[in-house]
Amino acid sequence: DVKVTQSSRYLVKRTGEKVFLECVQDMDHENMFWYRQDPGLGLRLIYFSYDVKMKEKGDIPEGYSVSREKKERFSLILESASTNQTSMYLCASRSTKGGGETQYFGPGTRLLVL
């Protein structure tokens, strides 16, 4: 079974703090993704990574950065957290082999910025 884990299920931070969200997958997938999910807005892509040390901006990258130093780990960084970054953050991974298109998601991190 594909396993995608995220470092925290719930997180409370203060405005201005630097926040790290970690995602780890155990299936040797090349691609990894970070989304945020907000009521009424659905899932929006923040950043994705084709492979190690490769990253591309998604639809809403402002205020975020990412790091992919190892294939299994993809980190989302909020350089200076703001209240409008309160959201559910979902990580996903996907293999590029065999035409596989399926993204597998982690359990999500609910972030509250006070």
Next chain:
Amino acid sequence: AQKVTQAQTEISVVEKEDVTLDCVYETRDTTYYLFWYKQPPSGELVFLIRRNSFDEQNEISGRYSWNFQKSTSSFNFTITASQVVDSAVYFCALSATSGTYKYIFGTGTRLKVLA
């Protein structure tokens, strides 16, 4: 432009009723994939099915079935004899080969199954 529309925001049914969740998509690509995911209250998106654009066969998995019709650009999901555990938000998604990294998600349909 690529788009996925789930027009039903919320559906409530009584246990054991059948329910169909609609998904309509738009793409100009001839090769694409369609997906359904379930998001229970715990928050994790659980993969249910993937269908590629060349395979229009309907699929049945237990109480779940999917009807893919290219002629109407629809990929509908039916739950037969619904159960309380089916209560969740269901997302339909499109992945077209012209933007292979990107999923286009619908806004989701919240299904409430009442005992």
